[in-house]
Amino acid sequence: MAEPAATTQTPVRRAALDALGLTAAAPAGAQVTLRALADVCRLNLRLDAGIGAAVAALAAAGWTLPTTAGGVAKAADGRRALWLGPDEWLLLAPLDAREAMLSALGSALAGHHHALVDLTDNYAGIEIAGRPAADVLAKGCPLDLDERAFPSGRVAQSLLGKADMILERRPDGADGVPVYQVTVRRSFARYAWDWLADGALEFGLAVAV
Amino acid sequence: MMLIECPWCGPRDQSEFRCGGEAHIVRPTDSEGMSDAEWADYVFMRKNPKGIHHERWFHAHGCRRWFNMTRDTVSDRILAVYKVGETSPVGDGAAAEAGAEASK
Ligand SMILES: [Zn+2]
Numbered sequence: 623m624a625e626p627a628a629t630t631q632t633p634v635r636r637a638a639l640d641a642l643g644l645t646a647a648a649p650a651g652a653q654v655t656l657r658a659l660a661d662v663c664r665l666n667l668r669l670d671a672g673i674g675a676a677v678a679a680l681a682a683a684g685w686t687l688p689t690t691a692g693g694v695a696k697a698a699d700g701r702r703a704l705w706l707g708p709d710e711w712l713l714l715a716p717l718d719a720r721e722a723m724l725s726a727l728g729s730a731l732a733g734h735h736h737a738l739v740d741l742t743d744n745y746a747g748i749e750i751a752g753r754p755a756a757d758v759l760a761k762g763c764p765l766d767l768d769e770r771a772f773p774s775g776r777v778a779q780s781l782l783g784k785a786d787m788i789l790e791r792r793p794d795g796a797d798g799v800p801v802y803q804v805t806v807r808r809s810f811a812r813y814a815w816d817w818l819a820d821g822a823l824e825f826g827l828a829v830a831v
Numbered sequence: 832m833m834l835i836e837c838p839w840c841g842p843r844d845q846s847e848f849r850c851g852g853e854a855h856i857v858r859p860t861d862s863e864g865m866s867d868a869e870w871a872d873y874v875f876m877r878k879n880p881k882g883i884h885h886e887r888w889f890h891a892h893g894c895r896r897w898f899n900m901t902r903d904t905v906s907d908r909i910l911a912v913y914k915v916g917e918t919s920p921v922g923d924g925a926a927a928e929a930g931a932e933a934s935k
Contacts, residue, residue, distance in 0.1 A: 764844030
């Protein structure tokens with residue numbers, strides 16, 4: 623049997639929802655827009671926030687960790703640190719920053735007890751926007767999504783139907799419509815998409831790509 | 832819908848949580864010197880009281896942290912929620928039970 627030809631090509635990166643072959647659609651009167659988000663770099667960080675030296679080293683590397691439940695801290699270039707638990711965060715950054723981030727954070731945290739895990743390919747992101755977006759989510763999510771309890775800049779882990787979900791309320795859209803980012807395990811991407819699309823049908827569903 | 836107060840996340844729906852059974856069961860340190868009956872008691876025997884019960888709960892679909900809860904098993908009322916390693920601030924069922932045993 624012949625050896626497979628050596629290749630220098632990198633594998634083709636396929637987003638979790640590519641298989642759906644989504645095309646943009648904006649029917650008249652559609653109030654909810656779903657968008658399959660391109661992959662971003664996602665690093666999970668476990669660290670005792672009481673280790674002052676580690677927190678200071680992270681700050682020097684440009685990362686401030688939110689310490690209040692459900693907090694999101696913004697850093698340069700659209701990077702964000704999401705609170706997942708009292709000693710756990712999800713760090714988001716542009717995909718091409720992955721290698722640099724891993725090495726920068728690795729050296730910042732060297733010598734401190736921590737765990738830094740690259741979960742970039744573990745998750746898929748879906749954006750849901752529109753005035754009734756919270757009503758769609760509330761069909762399968764027990765969180766209190768009222769403006770007072772879950773304003774822009776908040777994150778929570780909860781359920782969407784049967785799937786674990788990280789839900790982040792993003793800054794409102796251009797005309798003040800609420801925008802949410804749903805992050806699920808990659809294998810739940812299609813489930814979550816179908817679930818949101820079904821929930822949005824009664825409000826008119828637009829698809830953005 | 833029942834709300835449970837996660838010590839970290841605040842009030843969340845019951846569907847995000849899992850119950851981990853009776854709390855404050857300490858793993859024996861002298862395991863080699865234990866009889867089968869003592870092992871069985873540690874592994875299998877639980878209180879199952881009618882009334883105040885201290886339990887372990889897990890915020891499975893939220894922050895994924897374990898914590899303790901004191902609950903009235905008759906009314907299902909949650910009397911206290913406290914972190915692992917802490918003592919329940921509510922009237923201690925365990926202490927009351929031990930007292931009853933001693934007075935027999
Ligand atoms: Zn929690």
